[in-house]
Amino acid sequence: MGIGIKKLAQRINQSFPFCFHDELIFYKPDYFDNPLFMNRLETEYKGAFFNESLVALVPNPVSKIPIKVTFRFQPDPITGKVSFTLSLFEFNLLLLIFLALGLFFKYYQNQLFFYLSIVFGILFYFISIHTSVAGIKKSILQISGTTFDLGELELWKKQQEWMKNELLCPACGEPKNPYSYQCISCGIYFTNPSKEIEKVKVNTTGTENVHYHYNKKNEKNSR
Helix, strand or coil: CHHHHHHHHHHHHCCCCCEEEEEEEEECCCCCCHHHHHHHHHHHHCCEEECCEEEEEEECCCCCCEEEEEEEEEECCCEEEEEEEEECHHHHHHHHHHHHHHHHHHHCCCHHHHHHHHHHHHHHHHHHHHHHHHHHHHHHHHHHCCCHHHHHHHHHHHHHHHHHCCCECCCCCCECCCCCCECCCCCCECCCCCCCCCCCCCCCCCCCCCCCCCCCCCHHHHC
């Protein structure tokens, strides 16, 4: 019973409006180093690793309120993917304060301040989330040494090299399956597979060549 309630509480705690999930994918430059990137991210936010995730307190760019952010880095040979989760406890608390303030003004029949409190609280809530996410993404790009534009340029350069190699997928660089018209990684279709399949006719006797001889019957002897 207790374990079930605990798991339910964990699911609720990992979803909006208690948390906000987002991610950033960037194309890695040729000199990119995965461990060095994580070290820079740890230094930037003064966080600590816990279960292969970096946990840090990141101040909001507008209100300077520190919020708990969990980073997880998932690289591949081409891109770096940083997924991060913001704990919205502080923002939720401030939103409730504005809502309570609005109810206070409504109780004393001050409609103007009632609506101003509600609208300002909601705007502050969503602006705080937006600015936090934008600030984190900007910081990640600076630490990674790339930008969205540079990432697209890097991918374009790599695709030019992949297109020269008939054994690689021109879109993602994955080695082609020689017997498939589709990339096993990104799913795009090729005009022709990279290797022709040799077609061999095999019969049920197990021999490659079977010769048939037709002997014309003697109609007189057959009667």
